[in-house]
Amino acid sequence: MTAFVSQPVPNPPGSGPLPPFGRTALLLDMDGTLLDIAPTPDQVVIPEELPTILQRLRVALDDALAVVSGRPIEQLEALLGDEPFALAGEHGGAIRYRPAAAVERVPLASPDPAWQQEAARLAEAHPGVLLEIKQHGFVLHYRAVPELGPALHDALAELLRDTPAFILLPARKAWEVRPAGADKGTAVAALMRAAPFAGRLPLFIGDDVTDEDAIVAARQLGGTGLRVPEVFGNPTGVRAWLKRATEIGAWPAL
Numbered sequence: 001m002t003a004f005v006s007q008p009v010p011n012p013p014g015s016g017p018l019p020p021f022g023r024t025a026l027l028l029d030m031d032g033t034l035l036d037i038a039p040t041p042d043q044v045v046i047p048e049e050l051p052t053i054l055q056r057l058r059v060a061l062d063d064a065l066a067v068v069s070g071r072p073i074e075q076l077e078a079l080l081g082d083e084p085f086a087l088a089g090e091h092g093g094a095i096r097y098r099p100a101a102a103v104e105r106v107p108l109a110s111p112d113p114a115w116q117q118e119a120a121r122l123a124e125a126h127p128g129v130l131l132e133i134k135q136h137g138f139v140l141h142y143r144a145v146p147e148l149g150p151a152l153h154d155a156l157a158e159l160l161r162d163t164p165a166f167i168l169l170p171a172r173k174a175w176e177v178r179p180a181g182a183d184k185g186t187a188v189a190a191l192m193r194a195a196p197f198a199g200r201l202p203l204f205i206g207d208d209v210t211d212e213d214a215i216v217a218a219r220q221l222g223g224t225g226l227r228v229p230e231v232f233g234n235p236t237g238v239r240a241w242l243k244r245a246t247e248i249g250a251w252p253a254l
Ligand SMILES: [Mg+2]
Pocket: 029, 030, 031, 032, 033, 206, 207, 208
């Protein structure tokens, strides 16, 4: 069994005030953090106020604004344009360091095509299960049929048995098969080594189990990692907090 679950990392107790804008790099998860979760990934809606909030934050932070997501970069660009300066996609497997720059990919293994065929067969056999193909892996979504979650997990875990180069990761009502070697934590670390992020303190906000790596990375770099459910409640709370930040020119109290 190769299933892998990141251990939750507690927020630092009594963490101090956040640094001023001039010393902060803001790195944000997208789905479930900036955007409300939709029944399927392609049904997400960009809230009307979000582009303006991101645009103002990017200016206020001297471009030190990134979105770090599991989605491919192309989807992030289609949904958010150039409002974030940098984009990390595919859980750290791909990074676009600045607008219009080439996408840089971490060299990663490709999954056995037979796994994808088996996943397609599972999706076909169970109405409501959706297969999403990614560059170096795939996701089985079971939001419409949550009772199938454990059985789908077991089927995928069986496929990956004895294959340490790949991990099975829980997402929101979904199981993701992806190569080991890149995650949102490695993406945060890579972005923080590059301009305009380098020299600032990372502030990462995420909502999901795949965000725990980024929360750990942000804290290891002397910054802050915040979980949406605990700190903001939901994406509406995140957007309200970010909007308030643009209005007062500083991070509002948490
Ligand atoms: Mg998320």
